[in-house]
Amino acid sequence: MVMSKSVPKLRFKGFSGEWERKKLIDTADKKIKWSFIGGPFGSNLKASDYIPKGIRVIQLQNIGDSIFHNKYEIYTSEKKADELLSNNIYPNEIILSKMGDPVARACLIPNTSSRYVMCSDGIRLVVDEKKFNKFFIYTYINSKIFRTLAEHIASGSTRKRIGLGDLKKLPLFIPKKKQEQQKIANCLSSLDNLIEAQNKKVETLKKHKKGMMQQLFPKEGEKEPELRFKEFSGEWEVPSMKNTNLEIIDGDRGNNYPKSNDFTNDGFCLFLSAKNITKNGFKLEEKQFITKEKDNLLRKGKLQDLDIIITTRGSVGHIAYNKNIQYKNIRINSGMVILRNNSNHINQKYIYKLFSSNIIQKQIDNIAFGSAQPQLTVKDINNLEIPLPKPPEQQKIANCLSSLDNLIEAQNKKIKTLTKHKKGLMQQLFVSNEGSA
Numbered sequence: 001m002v003m004s005k006s007v008p009k010l011r012f013k014g015f016s017g018e019w020e021r022k023k024l025i026d027t028a029d030k031k032i033k034w035s036f037i038g039g040p041f042g043s044n045l046k047a048s049d050y051i052p053k054g055i056r057v058i059q060l061q062n063i064g065d066s067i068f069h070n071k072y073e074i075y076t077s078e079k080k081a082d083e084l085l086s087n088n089i090y091p092n093e094i095i096l097s098k099m100g101d102p103v104a105r106a107c108l109i110p111n112t113s114s115r116y117v118m119c120s121d122g123i124r125l126v127v128d129e130k131k132f133n134k135f136f137i138y139t140y141i142n143s144k145i146f147r148t149l150a151e152h153i154a155s156g157s158t159r160k161r162i163g164l165g166d167l168k169k170l171p172l173f174i175p176k177k178k179q180e181q182q183k184i185a186n187c188l189s190s191l192d193n194l195i196e197a198q199n200k201k202v203e204t205l206k207k208h209k210k211g212m213m214q215q216l217f218p219k220e221g222e223k224e225p226e227l228r229f230k231e232f233s234g235e236w237e238v239p240s241m242k243n244t245n246l247e248i249i250d251g252d253r254g255n256n257y258p259k260s261n262d263f264t265n266d267g268f269c270l271f272l273s274a275k276n277i278t279k280n281g282f283k284l285e286e287k288q289f290i291t292k293e294k295d296n297l298l299r300k301g302k303l304q305d306l307d308i309i310i311t312t313r314g315s316v317g318h319i320a321y322n323k324n325i326q327y328k329n330i331r332i333n334s335g336m337v338i339l340r341n342n343s344n345h346i347n348q349k350y351i352y353k354l355f356s357s358n359i360i361q362k363q364i365d366n367i368a369f370g371s372a373q374p375q376l377t378v379k380d381i382n383n384l385e386i387p388l389p390k391p392p393e394q395q396k397i398a399n400c401l402s403s404l405d406n407l408i409e410a411q412n413k414k415i416k417t418l419t420k421h422k423k424g425l426m427q428q429l430f431v432s433n434e435g436s437a
Contacts, residue, residue, distance in 0.1 A: 006173050010428035012187075015180045019431050025168040027127050027137050033086075035126035038098065038164045039118035040087045050074050055081040057117045058089060058109070063097040065105040066142045066192075076117055087118050094125040094138050096167065100160040104150035104167060106141045123164060132174065133181035139188050140172050143426045173431035184429050191422045198415045202408055209404040213357045216397050218387050220359065232393045242382040245343030246351065250312075250378060251301030251332045258290050258298075268292035269329040277311050277318045277336060282325065295329065301338065303330040306348050308339040308355060312376040317364040321352045337378065350394035351386075353401045360384060 006018045028036040039045075045057070054075040061072040081088060089095060091111040096104055098121045106125075109116060118124060127134040140146055149170055154160035175181050215227035223235040241248070258271065267289030276283055290298075303309070303322050311318040313335035322330070332338060339355070341348045354360055363384050368374040388394070 006431050008429055008431050010425070012180065012183045015175065015177065015183075017176065019173040019175050021171055022174050023168060024125075024141075024170045024172060027125070027132050027172075027174075029126045029128040031128075032126050034124065035128075036168065037086060037124050039120040039122040040084050042120050044084060045076065045080070045087075045117070045120070049076050049080050051077055054078060055115065055117055056113055057119060058095060058122055059119045060097060060099055060121045062107075063095055063105060063122065064107050065102065066107060066139075068107045068110050070110065081115065081117050084117055087124075088115050089118050089122070089124045090115050094127065094134070094141070096123040096125060096141065097121060098123060098162055098164070098167075100151075100154070100156075102147060102151065103154045103160040103162050104141065104147060104170075106138060108138065123167065131178070133178060133185045135185040135189055136174070136181040137172075139185065139426065140174075140430055143430055144423065145427070145430050145432055146170065146172060187429070188422065188426065191418060191425070195415055195418050195422070198411055198418065202411045202415070205404060205408045205411065209401065209408070212404065213353070213401065216400065217354060217357050217359045220362065223387075229393065229396050232389065232396075236387050236389045238385050238387050240382065241384045241386055244386055244388070245341065245346060246386070247340040247342055248378050248381055249300065249338040249340060251334050251336070252298045253334050256298060257334065258294055262290050262294040263288050264291060265289065269295040269331055270327040272309070272330060272332050272336065274311055274314050274318075274333075274335045277309055277320045279318055281320045290331070295331065298331060301332040303332065303338060304340065306341070308348070308352050309336050310339055310355065310376075310381065311336045312381075314373050316368045316374045316376050317361055319352065319355050321349075337381065339381075345391050346388065347391060347394035347398050349398040349402065353398055354387070359387065 025036055054077050057074045057076055059072050062069050089109055091109050093109050094106050095109055096106045127137050150162055151160060153166050154162040216225050218225045218236060223238060269290050271288050271290045275286060305322060307322045309320045367380045368376055
């Protein structure tokens with residue numbers, strides 16, 4: 001069999017020749033102690049070592065795929081960090097994850113502290129920057145080419161795991177000239193900057209929308225909003241849910257509830273569970289279906305177009321709006337209810353925006369019961385206070401917030417397009433590792 005040359009499909013002008021095959025360990029700076037090392041054993045860094053402030057511990061949750069997730073924060077003492085000096089990691093260094101999802105993902109350590117301590121499933125990589133471009137190596141690690149190799153040798157069925165020894169030996173092809181590495185790194189980092197700029201636009205729009213929602217709906221105990229369209233005046237009605245024409249419909253329970261043999265991976269009726277409803281609406285990557293025979297036996301919980309779904313168990317108060325969903329037949333499980341509008345005087349889109357706002361979500365938080373798994377009953381939901389202006393004002397508010405949603409959706413589409421373009425570009429700018437593991 002003739003082996004293909006180790007050259008990329010797409011190349012910058014002025015560069016030629018084959019790339020060098022290296023192992024990941026070869027990119028580490030040998031002059032720096034512990035330049036390629038894993039985190040401490042679990043017994044060396046326990047929950048009892050955590051304190052409110054001190055040296056930050058980089059957790060598995062912080063290690064994203066090309067992004068550092070900053071919201072998970074735990075700390076340990078200076079003394080403990082000194083004891084674990086070999087497991088310290090520093091700003092702008094690369095940290096990889098031994099655990100999925102996905103396995104061997106990498107991000108850069110933020111420049112907000114002088115040092116950190118790694119968790120047991122983190123791996124520090126200090127690149128020899130005299131020989132290699134750090135961002136080239138970092139981007140290659142997060143490429144599909146490298147990721148496929150890592151997943152292939154990782155162990156575990158439910159959640160993949162890769163050992164430090166296996167990770168060290170993973171191959172990658174690198175241009176002999178550092179200038180070519182730099183060119184590729186610059187090209188991909190410019191795309192990252194574009195994606196980051198788009199993400200910031202999305203966050204700005206989301207903050208603006210949140211602020212608008214706080215002003216367009218009345219505060220608790222009030223009957224007029226802070227911000228109002230000039231053509232409207234007067235107090236709003238604030239009836240309880242049971243005194244509106246909004247109907248609450250729950251799903252089948254008990255003997256009618258689907259059994260394991262009623263489910264199929266690709267059936268007649270989509271059967272929604274709590275994991276399919278998030279704070280941001282539907283999430284249908286993981287889904288289950290019930291057979292047509294079982295669907296015909298069920299009496300309750302069938303969705304209609306424009307119905308609103310509210311989760312009532314676990315993460316209570318998550319909202320989704322059944323509009324433009326690709327599935328014709330949908331039922332809910334017992335951990336949620338349907339909110340159906342039977343009135344010509346209530347705008348359904350307004351109700352959806354209202355239930356996503358703080359004014360309703362705070363009420364839900366206050367009445368949900370149970371510490372281990374919070375719950376809402378139909379009676380609880382019926383007692384919610386629903387601020388209702390006249391229909392024309394409902395429509396105006398719904399249109400205003402929908403226009404912001406459309407802007408956010410358009411920005412998210414740009415991000416997806418840029419991300420897809422970057423992945424395709426990486427496939428062509430890097431040399432494939434096929435057959436080299």
